[in-house]
Amino acid sequence: MSLSPTGALRHSGHLFAMALDVVRTLPRRPFQTREFIQQAWFVASVTILPTALVSIPFGAVIALQIGSLTRQLGAQSFAGAASVLAVLREASPIVTALLIAGAGGTAICADLGARKIRDEIDAMQVLGIDPIHRLVVPRVLASMLVAVLLNGLVSVVGVAGGYFFNVVLQNGTPGAYLASFTTLAQLSDLWAAEIKALVFGAIAAIVASYKGLTAKGGPKGVGDAVNQSVVITFMLLFVTNFVMTAVYFQVVPQRG
């Protein structure tokens, strides 16, 4: 990637153009069901375990912070409410974003990059097959599906972890913790988090595919592409997360 401002603009343009191509190619038949299922399984298999392992300490950290904070403020009865809210609204989309970009996106980018430098992508185009339709669309959809499911997994594991740390380790009262679950959080929080995850999955897969398909310069080029794809995806995901959160607070009325 060049450091000149026009170079950066050009890359953004190409990336956006590819995103549009993906959208345009989405309804084209025949849908690559086999590739989609394979990719969904593949992305899930590389992300599920790390996600579960990351979300336990993540839930625990939130529970510890909120546990001590609520004690200082004398609002122990709100410990459960606050930790559920934090996990559901912010922690789970962020963990999903990290994992889908760090584990899923890199795997997609490395796979496509290796194919690109071995001329497989060119060969495919010469055989009259559009790699966007055949390879990228199934990967984007698979990544979106898995991101949504991962977000659910992170929410459950995070809340359970929070419960365990608050109730068992900080001597919180189980009843109060559970009873306050729904005082602050509402169902639309979950929907918003799932929509975020859906968008994150799409962005991660599109950036990874773009970087993979434009890899050049041998094995080192693939390594560079993977590295850049993670960095770009992280930046995009955190910006997107901020924008979507801001919009969410404007659109959906809050409780309390």
Next chain:
Amino acid sequence: MGVEICVEGLTKSFGHQVIWQDVSLTLPAGEVSVLLGPSGTGKSVFLKTLVGLLKPERGSITIQGRDLTRLREHELYEVRKLFGVLFQDGALFGSMNLYDNIAFPLREHTRKSESEIRRIVLEKMDMVGLIGAEGKLPGEISGGMRKRAGLARALVLDPEIILFDEPDSGLDPVRVAYLNQLIVDLNAQIDATFLIVTHDIASARQVPDNIGLLFRRELVMFGPRERLLASEEPVVRQFLNGRMQGPIGMAEEKDAAQVEQELAQLTEAPVVREPTPRLLPGPGIVRPPRWQAIARREAELHRREGADA
């Protein structure tokens, strides 16, 4: 019958670097052409431009009355079905075994039944001598086998034009000879238009109807094999004889004075120039009229040579 490719005024550059400019040539339908050139003169780029993988800055590529450089993406995918391309390392799909690789275009583009696909795939694998290796993965086989498998895959859709990107690179001389024979046999059998990009002089002397030479960002010459082999053009002579004296240097071209001096020294040495016999289709192949005419001409030449000696 193959189709004609008409290239006119083609120019390609990456950024400010011009790869080649104003390349004009016509690949006659059904004939074998070879494009020669020192390493790094953009031969592979030329192939990729021909199939529309790279967009040229100027010029046109006309196939069946359509200009490839002006087609929209989906029209391009249609035209590409006329092409079969053998990439340098075969470009097989690493995740599939050879059988699935070769069956891939059929499964994607046709509604043929599995049994029919099996028949076609085995036929093409037999053609390139790969029977028995159906279940192997591309990573498990030698470079020569990968090339032949890539060729079989390029053949399954019965292309009208076949492009070869350095079919002889990385192969031993015996395998190169076999591959050249295979190319000639194929041309007699399927009658497609062939373009071979290479820097192997021996193949270039034996195989083609036409030879072209890319050098110094230009197509120096393109014409019938006999004309190029007999050419007095310094670049052509240097390249076909694989010697150091001449305009082609190690890294880039040399300056004019040095070239002149080298060539002056060279004229003192005797120039041996025997005509190279042309490679003909194997005995088991039914020769179409075009190849019968070539064989007759070759036999004539040899008789005359024999009489001279």
